[in-house]
Amino acid sequence: xxxxxxxxxxxxxxxxxxxxxxxxxxxxxxxxxxxxxxxxxxxxxxxxxxxxxxxxxxxxxxxxxxxxxxxxxxxxxxxxxxxxxxxxxxxxxxxxxxxxxxxxxxxxxxxxxxxxxxxxxxxxxxxxxxxxxxxxxxxxxxxxxxxxxxxxxxxxxxxxxxxxxxxxxxxxxxxxxxxxxxxxxxxxxxxxxxxxxxxxxxxxxxxxxxxxxxxxxxxxxxxxxxxxxxxxxxxxxxxxxxxxxxxxxxxxxxxxxxxxxxxxxxxxxxxxxxxxxxxxxxxxxxxxxxxxxxxxxxxx
Numbered sequence: 376x377x378x379x380x381x382x383x384x385x386x387x388x389x390x391x392x393x394x395x396x397x398x399x400x401x402x403x404x405x406x407x408x409x410x411x412x413x414x415x416x417x418x419x420x421x422x423x424x425x426x427x428x429x430x431x432x433x434x435x436x437x438x439x440x441x442x443x444x445x446x447x448x449x450x451x452x453x454x455x456x457x458x459x460x461x462x463x464x465x466x467x468x469x470x471x472x473x474x475x476x477x478x479x480x481x482x483x484x485x486x487x488x489x490x491x492x493x494x495x496x497x498x499x500x501x502x503x504x505x506x507x508x509x510x511x512x513x514x515x516x517x518x519x520x521x522x523x524x525x526x527x528x529x530x531x532x533x534x535x536x537x538x539x540x541x542x543x544x545x546x547x548x549x550x551x552x553x554x555x556x557x558x559x560x561x562x563x564x565x566x567x568x569x570x571x572x573x574x575x576x577x578x579x580x581x582x583x584x585x586x587x588x589x590x591x592x593x594x595x596x597x598x599x600x601x602x603x604x605x606x607x608x609x610x611x612x613x614x615x616x617x618x619x620x621x622x623x624x625x626x627x628x629x630x631x632x633x634x635x636x637x638x639x640x641x642x643x644x645x646x647x648x649x650x651x652x653x654x655x656x657x658x659x660x661x662x663x664x665x666x667x668x669x670x671x672x673x674x675x
Contacts, residue, residue, distance in 0.1 A: 378667055380488045380489060381485060381488065381666065381667060381670075384481065384484045384485060384488065384574060385663050387571060387574035387575055387578065388481075388574050388575075388577050388578035388581075388659065389578055390575060390578060391574065391575035391576060391577060391578025391579040392578035392579060392581050393578075394575070394578075394579065395578065395579035405576060405579040405580075408572055408575070408576055409576045409580075411572075412480075412569055412572050412573050412576060413536060413537075413636075414536050415565065416565050416566065416568050416569035416572065416573075417479070417480070417536070417537065417540075417569045417573065418536045418537060418539070418540030419540075419562045419565040419566045419569065420483070420565075420566035420569040420570070421499055421502060421537060421540040421541055421544055422540050422543055422544040422547070422562055423544075423559070423562045423563050423566045424492075424495040424496055424498065424499040424544070424566075425496070425499040425500075425503070425541065425544025425545055425547070425548050426544055426547050426548055426553070426554075426559065427492075427496055427548070428496035428497070428499055428500055428544075428548050429496070431548075431549065435497075435500055437615045437616060437617060437621075438497060438500055438501065438615075438617060438621045438624070438625065439500055439501070439503070439504040440615055441608075441611040441612055441614070441615040441617055441621075441625055442501045442504055442505050442611075442625060442628070443504055443505070443508060444611050444614075444615070445604070445607050445608045445611040445625070445629060446475050446505060446508055446509060446512070447508075448607060448611075449474050449475050449599075449603075449604055449607060450471060450474070450475055450512050453467075453470065453471055453474060464516065464517055464518060464519040464646070465517075465645060465646045465647045466646075466647050466650065467516050468513065468516040468517030468518075468641060468644065468646040468647075469637070469641050469646055469647055469650045469651040469654060470592070470596050470650075470654075471512065471513060471516040472509075472513050472516070472633055472634075472637040472640070472641065472651065472654075473596040473597070473599075473600055473633045473637070473651070473654040473658065474596060474599050474600050474604060474633075475509050475512060475513075475604075476509050476513065476633045476634045476637050477505075477509075477628050477629075477631050477632075477633065477634060478577060478631050478632050478633065478634050478635065478659070479502065479506075479537070479573075479634065480569075480570060480573030480574055480576075480577055481573075481574065481577065481631045481632070481662075482498065482627055482628045482631045483495065483498055483570060484570045484573075484574060485627050485631070485666070486498045486624055486627055487570065489623065489627070489670075490620055490623060490624065493620055494620055494623070494624055497620060497621050497624045498624050498627075498628070499541065499544065501624060501625065501628055502537065502541055503541035503542075503544075503545055505628070506535065506537050506538055506541065507535075507538050510535060510538075513637070513640060514640070514644070517640065517641065517644040517645070517646045518644060576635070577635055577659065580635040580638070580655065581655070581656045581659060581660075582652040582653070582655070582656050583656055586653050586656060586657055588649065588650075588653070589650055589653060592650070593650075593653045593654060593657050594657070596654055597654065597657050597658050597661055600632065600633060600658055601630060601632065601658060601661055601662055601665040601666075601669070602665060602669070604629045604630075605626055605629045605630040605669045605673075607629065608625045608626050608628075608629030608630075609622070609626055609629075609673060611625065612625050612626065622673070623670075623673065626669065626670070626673050627670070630662070630665065630666050630669040630670065631662060631666065632655065632658030632659045632661075632662045633654055633655055633658050634655075635655050637651055637654075637655065638651045638652050638655055
């Protein structure tokens with residue numbers, strides 16, 4: 376049943392890859408579609424999901440706390456390994472992103488398939504705390520924590536439409552306010568296109584040629600992301616006493632591959648972009664096998 380639920384999502388990723396490789400509908404389409412989704416459709420989905428989230432429930436703080444704890448433990452473990460085996464920021468930054476960042480489109484699509492609207496509300500809570508945190512940690516890792524890191528962090532947070540959408544949605548939920556003049560229905564319609572388009576763009580962003588080098592490093596980081604981090608998230612869910620739906624959402628976002636946007640950030644900050652592209656591609660391909668396995672173990 377789990378495979379039947381998940382395989383259409385990966386089929387959309389494969390379709391995006393095939394369409395991009397075939398040149399349809401054109402080279403200019405995919406960057407434009409990614410920007411449209413990132414700046415318009417996906418923020419609409421986050422706001423629509425957060426409006427009805429139970430943010431006033433004090434117990435919901437446990438979910439955010441568990442997400443933060445899992446991310447910080449994973450990042451701290453990598454930083455400790457770096458002390459033992461030093462690597463430049465250009466290599467450490469992609470490795471860190473390969474472990475702590477997540478493909479939000481795929482995460483929300485799986486959550487919607489397995490947990491419905493209740494799961495989407497919980498997932499929006501995870502994103503509200505995790506997206507700013509992983510962005511800050513990624514920028515620090517890529518810049519080595521130098522003087523330019525502070526400005527990058529501020530611009531990265533304030534200019535991130537996902538973070539802004541989470542803040543807006545949280546504010547509406549805390550105030551108990553509804554959007555007037557049918558805007559909630561409008562956001563719902565826009566949001567419906569976000570996940571299918573996002574998964575197509577994930578497929579279009581795959582770069583198999585990036586797998587030719589650094590095979591050992593790529594495999595090691597991929598194993599950490601897709602196997603060790605979900606185990607860490609399951610432990611955090613148990614330690615924080617999360618109920619089943621919240622535990623499932625946390626594990627889903629720990630079990631999905633790293634974000635394709637990590638490649639863009641790596642390139643902008645002078646990191647090893649080829650290494651990052653390889654991580655995105657290998658993790659996305661490997662997750663076809665690991666996600667059903669991990670979720671079956673959690674459900675069992």
